[in-house]
């Protein structure tokens with residue numbers, strides 16, 4: 364079933380900052396005018412009622428938002444990358460499984476219109492205008508855009524119930540729910556009484572399960588007739604179906620086939636859901652007169668239906684027992700779920716100051732801002748290298764370097780940049 368899927372999302376990288384200088388008549392080198400890079404696009408989840416299933420995420424599993432554009436001359440910012448909005452049905456649970464051994468429950472999204480930035484786009488790099496100082500009027504530094512975030516997510520549709528009751532309008536679905544559970548759904552002698560599923564808990568000895576009364580579906584439902592596709596979002600979110608048929612009509616088998624035809628036409632995956640087939644209204648003489656015929660008709664399709672009366676309670680005990688046995692079977696066949704250990708979601712990693720570690724004669728400085736500065740500047744140029752060293756010296760502090768045991772002749776390294784102390 365299309366109810367649990369793994370996808371990869373990647374937000375956009377920030378654009379690089381630009382190192383450039385104003386060009387003016389008679390001024391060979393004007394002031395710095397390199398603009399900042401644009402932000403990378405976010406990946407955003409959006410709850411949309413028009414989405415019934417997670418099917419589209421089975422068809423396409425990788426999503427990447429646009430990168431930000433580089434900064435421009437005249438201090439112009441690069442354009443931001445477009446966000447990518449992924450629409451999901453209400454009732455989707457999102458788990459971050461980037462680290463498969465440590466799944467993190469991120470959100471349980473139920474509300475129409477609710478959004479979540481699941482992968483934040485990288486910040487744009489800084490243009491050289493930011494690196495002007497009293498001691499440096501000709502800054503040649505610029506920083507690279509921040510990388511986007513990449514995450515592996517599990518999207519899963521929450522079940523609304525263990526069992527869903529499906530069938531034509533007036534089959535007695537709400538009556539059946541009422542007779543199995545303590546629920547008191549509206550019951551009327553006209554079709555489309557139930558518009559939204561009603562839930563009831565059925566207690567069987569020590570166990571209990573939840574049953575949902577699903578709106579009736581008619582011929583053409585797959586094309587939107589009757590209540591249209593409303594039924595689908597509910598059916599897909601149950602483990603097992605009770606297919607209820609009014610035995611007092613002339614067309615029990617035809618009704619049964621028609622409902623299945625609609626399910627199949629809408630989404631053939633729905634046919635993989637196990638159905639318990641039940642003939643209702645056994646108390647009525649019209650039904651009793653036809654029992655032999657119904658048994659024969661269904662037997663020709665290899666089906667041995669149960670007979671019940673939602674009104675008098677006849678056969679209900681046998682039905683709930685059958686349901687319980689099926690649920691146990693289904694549970695045994697389901698893959699055991701990964702245990703979610705952590706329930707904390709940190710949208711942004713904590714900012715870390717410079718970390719210094721020694722490897723032989725090399726002191727390695729780890730710092731995200733400095734690394735971006737190295738990546739965004741032309742480190743082949745000696746003036747750029749000199750300015751870069753000044754920045755490192757300022758940011759890390761000579762004291763820290765001395766504490767780390769720096770001595771003349773050591774190499775201080777930030778990403779690809781090496782400076783002999």
Ligand SMILES: Nc1nc2c(ncn2[C@@H]2O[C@H](COP(=O)(O)OP(=O)(O)OP(=O)(O)O)[C@@H](O)[C@H]2O)c(=O)[nH]1
Pocket residue numbers: 530531532533534535536537538539549550551552553554555556557558578579580643644645646647671672673674675
């Ligand atoms: N005699 C008899 N009547 C029943 C039985 N089950 C339901 N009914 C009647 O059939 C009519 C429809 O029952 P509901 O339970 O509202 O049917 P439903 O399938 O929920 O209908 P919708 O919500 O409109 O799709 C009502 O008048 C019920 O009283 C039964 O076992 N025997």
Ligand SMILES: [Mg+2]
Pocket residue numbers: 536537538549550556557576
């Ligand atoms: Mg009903």
